[in-house]
Amino acid sequence: MLRNTLLQLRHNIGRLSAAGLAIVLGVGFVAATLVFTGTMQSSIRHMVAAPNLAADIVVTDDTAGIAEQEGDDQRQRRLRKVRNTEGVAAAVPRTESYANASWAGERYSVEVNRLPERDSLRWYELAEGSYPGSADEVVLSQRAAESANISPGETITLQQPQYVSAREGESEKPPVEREVTVSGLVDVGSSLLTGGSRVTVFAPQELLDELGTIDYRAIDLLLTDGADTSAVLDRLRDKFDTGQYAQVRTGQQQAERAVEMFSGSVAAAMNAVLLPFGAIALFVAGFVIVNTFSVLHAQRSRQYALLRCVGATRGQIRRSALFEALLVGLVTSVIGTVFGVLVSAAVSWPLGLTDSPIDFGSLGITPLALTAPVAAGLLVTFLASLAPAARAMRVAPLAALRPVPDEQSSRRIGRVRLVSAVVLTVLGAGLLLGGALLGSMGMAVPGGLAAVLGVLLFTPTLIPAVARAFGYLLRSFGPTGTLASGNAVRNPYRASSTSTALMIGVGLIVLLLTGTASARHSANEQIDQRYPVDVKVAAEEQDQPVPEGVRQRLESLDGTAVTAALSGTSFEMTRSEASTPEGADPAETPTVTFRALGIDPAKLAEVSRHGAEDLRPGTVLVPTNILDYWGWSEGDRVELPIGDGSDTFRVATTKLLRSGILLTRSDLAATGAETSTTEIWARAASDTYMPGYTGELNSLAEESASTPVDVGGAVQMRARFTQVLDTLLLIVTGLLAVAVIIAVVGIANTLGLSVLERGRESALLRALGLTRGQLRGTLALEAVLLAVVGTVLGAVIGVLFAFGGVAAMFENIGLPVVFAVPWAPLLLVLLCAVPAGVLASVLPARRAAKAQPAAALSEE
Amino acid sequence: MSFPNGSQRTAASPAEQGGADGQHGSAGQPAESAPEAATSGSALVKVYGSGEAGVRALDNVDIGFAGGRFSAIMGPSGSGKSTLMHCLAGLDTPTSGRVMLGTTDLTGLSDKQLTLTRRDRIGFLFQSFNLLPTLTAEQNILLPLELSGRKPDRQWLNELTGALGIDQRLRHRPSELSGGQQQRVAVARALITRPEVVFADEPTGALDSKSGANLLEFLRGSVRQFGQTVVMVTHDPVAASHADSVVLLADGNIAGRIDEPTQEAVLDSLRRLGG
Structure with missing residues (x-):
């Protein structure tokens, strides 16, 4: 039996190549992650250990810096004490x-x-x-x-x-x-x-x-040469009260201690971030494996039946099938691990973690990094082959006697499966919706997971149905389209697991795209709320005038709509007993310097996005932090010692500035204070992130090097936030791309196996007059159909789930819920499905087109 | 041999249409080119493999099949009869020699030209029916026309399916049809393009004797009534006896020819070849 299994395996090695590739990619991802984080870990360990290993003994203060605890004299005394200890040659x-x-x-x-x-x-x-x-x-x-x-x-x-x-x-x-x-x-x-x-x-x-x-x-x-380390340690410990300030350790001990403090933290954190993506990749690879073995066993059903005829038990067939899967899993997992090590070596080198791309010695290859990926690969292969093996086992011995194996496998989705799919989907969607409305992540997350599980159970019905619907569109491509749409859904289970793999990868990417788009939208609204002014330019040093020409330069930028110059001065105020809030210490910072800025109300209305209407003659606009500091409240009349004397103003709160106070230009002038142009405010042409404009603003800040200026405001905040989000999105999409690549390999796999199955049919079509190009086109359309169905379903599910998640999360942290559909990236993802499908069909189509009609048609 | 009613009907139906079909090219053409063979091969050699291991499946064969006739190619297993048919039908290319379809030399054609020739000018029948499981009976029949982007001639479709007794089964998929019905769908597909030649490879091999006899009568009827040219490969003397003439093949060479064959004559010749 074993020999027969091995022979079968050797005979079918080519058909397993795509499944093997999927495992190699998934396992490689896990291995690369583990080795890479291990490399970082050992690099950090080396870094913290190295300074200590050079010394024979290290005297440290574990609690805090020595100098801050003690005066200079004490520091010198300690150093002298150490130097005077017998056996110490040098103390640095x-x-x-x-x-x-x-x-x-x-x-x-x-x-x-x-x-x-x-x-x-x-x-x-x-x-x-x-x-x-x-x-x-x-x-x-x-x-x-x-x-x-x-x-x-x-x-x-x-x-x-x-x-x-x-x-x-x-x-x-x-x-x-x-x-x-x-x-x-x-x-x-x-x-x-x-x-x-x-x-x-x-x-x-x-x-x-x-x-x-x-x-x-x-x-x-x-x-000193020949000194006994432990004796010197004892002598030093006698001299110090080691419990309080100083610790005396050998260099080796100190190094170990330093490493201990870092132990695990970095690698564990990075593993926690990266490994879920490995799990997703392996999960998707599982679909490819299920398909491969299903097709393989279907093709072998006659052989299995024959084996049953000559006396093989069901158990033997099953064991043979599982053993074959495990063997494939083992070999490909080992290859995947080696591949992962190579990848991490290639990645570690440019990041400076190793000295060369083949510096394997410096890689953090732990026993775990070598065994865990193989174990994961084996587990996934084993689990994925259980169902196909069970089906192989059920082949009746009689099947061997039938002339032609049954072509049509019209297996319907089971009733239990259908019911649990519907229940899970409805229940999960309900929970997700509830979580979204109530702002409860505790409801939304399990709800989302249940709904995903429900949808996954439902895919064998859902995907062929959607594929059929799309198939009608293909009819316009003539006979090739008709053939392709028919072929795509011929085996509903195969079609569904092929597209499901892609659906998962695309779904996750779209989920992230939509989530970040909503987050960006919400953040922009928050920024607009909190930063009514798009651009604020001020001299780096407080109260210095903004250099000449900066305003013109700012005005000349494409993204600038309008600018305004603010005159500014500073004044000192002493906190009197009367205005001190209760409980505060009046002795604390009794005199504070404040900035006062003046602007023409009409000009302010032009450069700010909101809040300008509060500025009126006789009013001073104060940010809430200053309001709280002085214990004022809105509408109070306060006396401010600006300029020569004191003037009384009505207080209003504002978000227009965070430090200093704002009043009308004429009010400021009336105080008689000496003013200069200390700030330039500007309104940008758009309230969304403008990469080019941000760059221009930064170079504006750098150009005026003689009097350095700071550029702040909503534009900078938007840029910072957008860049962080975009970078995160790029990284995560890159990590998910592995799963998508595996899914595309899965399409090629399904197509390749189907081409083998349909060899006779293809030959017939060629005999009847289907040209090679038409045959290739048929397969390409079939692959595109599978890819588009997976992508579209993934996109729809991704967007829906993102909305649920975003609603729940925003509601949860008390932000207004904002939905944004990232149309452009979404369209790009959908458009990518077409070339991906075509790409997946290239090799299978070549194979199919190569077959000579006569050879494939001849009776065996 | 007694013909069942169904066979009488199928044989009779084309007869009724025969007059109306006279103007159609497919009926007239073979008559005009009668002196010329509808399909022929000269000095055909086909070698599989190379060197010592090479097998000469066809060894310098000269053969021609007249238009408007029902011809059979017979021979024991390995005699080269299937290879000969594949070469004549443009499914396979001979190692050397020339293949003519009417006045067209197939030997020099590219894969694409050969494909288009097969599509438009040749019909096929196979032992295992070879219908596409994803298409309905009607879609299967119209497939060659669809591939070439031609409009189906609904009247011709109705005539064919009516004559074959499958007009009520057109919406069914092959898995819902009996073996005999499937083969009749395949016959309709072979004839729908009004091909110059129909090549049939063991068309009765997978049928019971009654369905087989029906099919052969229909093919014979199509030759009689429309002047269709049919070339059939078979190893079954009963099937061969339905043909107008039989060519015997042995070891890649032509071993004999029987006109107006009877079962006994065919069996006799085969026995001689075997001995």
Whole structure:
């Protein structure tokens, strides 16, 4: 029996290729995910462990930065204490600082670390150039430096950040600035993905002293030759109250501790995001497998019947069928895992996780990453082959004696299945609707899942029905269309599982498209509500005038409809006892500086989208945060010390600005305060995201480098939000594409197997005068029909479910429910179904057209 | 042999239509080109495989079948009779030699030209009926016309299906028809284009003797009444005895010819070939 199974398998190996490809893709996805996240994990581990492994002993403070807990003296005393311990050759504090670095006109915030004088404490390797020879030379982390386009020999400027100079009580003095030369690059092993996207500067201590050392969290110790590590550890522990501030560990222990703190987190989070897509891909692959084995067993039913005639039991037939499936599953899963490892190696390299595309040593290949995908592939193959095997088992021995096997398999959907499909669909849809109306995700999610399950059970009836309806359209293509539509639904189960696979993939993509479109629409409305002004340009430094020409430049941009200049000044106000809200500490920030902006009400009406009507002479518009701060309420009359004296204004709330207050231009002028043009507001031509316009605005901000300006407002918010959504959508669609590709392979598979089954029929049609082109056209139309049906159903279901989900989610978080159908992407998805179907038919059609009519017709 | 009533009716029906059909090309053409063969092959060689393993299925065969006649090709298994038919019908290309359909040389035609020739000028009948399961009986019959984009001649369809006794079954699919009915649908499909030649490959092989006899009588009737040319391959002497003449084939060569054959004469010749 076993030998017979293997022989059959060998005989049919070609027919299994598409199912095999589906498994390889699905398993490969899972394996690639596991290996890739494992690689990231080990890369991060390596990164956090490496600095500790260089030291013999590390003294750390686990609670917080040492300097912040203790004064400078204490810090020095501790360092002296460590250095005076017997057996310690060197103790180097791991000091670090931050600086604003600038080169080639760009500004970056960088971490500045002490470069230990002792070579053995430098845990990184010099990759290019040399180590610094003087205090005005530094080395940079290699990968980040390369991506930021700095090479050895170039000069960069390091500027002390403002908060450092402020902390040191030198706010009067300008921040320290140093020009330094990059002498070399060091390989710190971190990559863009593991937090290495920021440039790290390694500088001699002298430079750090000048820039102002912020903190050190650890002291690295080197021991004298022959010193007993555990004895030194004991001595150090005696000197410190280790429970409170300091911890003393060997470098190895410290490394392990650092790794422990990272353990699992990154890989687990990424796996949780990526693996569901692998599951979807495998689920879809399951449909392809079911189809393959169903067809294979149907073609073999005579052989099975013959085996039954000569004495094989039903159990033997079933075991043979399952064993064959498991063998196929095993082989393809192993191939898929290898493929997945190769893919992750190819992906890891450009992301800097490994040194080369064949650097398999650096890949995080864990035993789990090798076994889990194979197990998943085997499980899916096994489950998918259960039903076909059960059908194979039921072949009657008598079937062997029948001259021609029954062509027509008019199996109808079972009654139990039909009832449960209807019940699940109705119940699920009801729950989803209820969840949508009540804003309950707890109802919507299980409701949606139940409805999906119901629809899936229903597909053997639904899909042929829809295919028949579309088939009528095909009639206009003449006889090829008639033949194609008839062939497509000839075997309802086969047609339905073929299209269902595609329906799932497309459905998920459309669900996401619709969901994000609705989210974008809602977000835009929220942004419009909260940001009535599209564009606000102000000098980066407060109260400075906007440079000349910025307004003209802004006005000249295509996306700008109208601009307005605002005059501004600042004034100080002291919180009096009377206006202090109850419970607040009057001593806290008693005097606050405020901005006051003035604009002509008519001009404001032009540049803002709403809220302009509140601005009247004698009124001051105040954002709610300032209103709360002062304890004012709408309609209060308040005295404001702007300009020479004090004027009284009526208070109204506004969303037009978030800091400062707004009054009419003439009211501001009347205060006698000295004003300048501190802000330019503009209204954009459209209230939707305009990629080109956003780019122009950003370059506007960069151009005026002498007096840097900030560009804010609704346009920037819209751009930021849209870009984040688009990026997420792109990534998720890309991940789902694997499932769609498998589904298209499934169409090719079904078609290929049908072509084999219908060999005689094709030959007959060729004899009767169907040209090769017409035959190919028939198959292409059949594939397109299956693809279009799957896509259309997927799109309809995706949109409906997205509406339910969006309604429930928005209602749940208290946002107004907005539906948006993403027509353009939806149309694109539908249009893609046609070329996908044609593509899927290419190989089967070639095979069918190659057959000589005479050879296929001759009686066997 | 006694003919059942059904067969009388089918044989008689075309006779009634015969006069009206006289002007149609398909009836007139064979008569005009009577001296010329409707289908012929000269120096036909067909080799399957190559070298030592090569099998010579046809070994330099010269043959012609006159128009308006019911001819049979007979021979034991492996004699090359099916290969000969496939070559003549343009389903297969001979290794060397020439095939003529009327005045058209089929040997030089491309696949597409051959396909169009088959579609418009040749009809086929097969042992296993070969109807398309997804199409109704009527759609099956009209398929060759549909493929060429021609309008079906409703009157001709009614005549054919009426004569064949399947006019009540046109809306049924093949799986709902008996074997005899399916083969009659196949006959209607073969004749609907008024082909120059109908090639029949063991047309009675899958039928019981009564249905088989009916079918052969109908074919014979179509030759008598419309001047249809029919070439039939068979190994059944009873079937062959319905033909006007029988060509005997053995080992890829023509081994004999019997005009106005009887069962006994055919059996005799076959026995001689076997011995």
